[in-house]
Amino acid sequence: AQKVTQAQTEISVVEKEDVTLDCVYETRDTTYYLFWYKQPPSGELVFLIRRNSFDEQNEISGRYSWNFQKSTSSFNFTITASQVVDSAVYFCALRGPSGGSNYKLTFGKGTLLTVNP
């Protein structure tokens, strides 16, 4: 069975601080995909990133960066110089291999990030 754990239920920071959101996953699949989604107060789910299990390169996109480590089954998300607009619930999610099966995402329970001015 697949499982995603986001141990941090809530994080509160002051604007311009760096913050890291943790994500630990469990799967028996050798091929899998990891995702991060953002859910702002308006409620929609915004796709941030997808990472394949065979690609352990870290990725940076502006103030966002992701650290994927298969050895520790972690896919952590760092926001540098946080801003009030980053306040949201962030979900980490896991999916098994493609091909004829349910493309179900297994979500973590989410981390509520509050960035205070």
Added chain:
Amino acid sequence: EAQVTQNPRYLITVTGKKLTVTCSQNMNHEYMSWYRQDPGLGLRQIYYSMNVEVTDKGDVPEGYKVSRKEKRNFPLILESPSPNQTSLYFCASRRGQGPGELFFGEGSRLTVL
């Protein structure tokens, strides 16, 4: 604009009154799915559809029905809603091949009194 559209966005209803939440996508995606989001539980899959006339249960299908008569539409039907179905519902779609992400609708907040 590529999008997944859900209706209604907000609904308050009473126990036992049948309702349907519609979902439509304009991306010609084969795969569609419904999730519900509850505090402290994250998102959980209700039903999914690999293509027209092909549907199957997700993790929490009890109390729900779906149909997929057309590729673009995937309605979620609550035949006899109960208060434990009060939740935020998301419809999602993706193309049928490859590792691409799910595209989510804006969500439908349902309250059953």
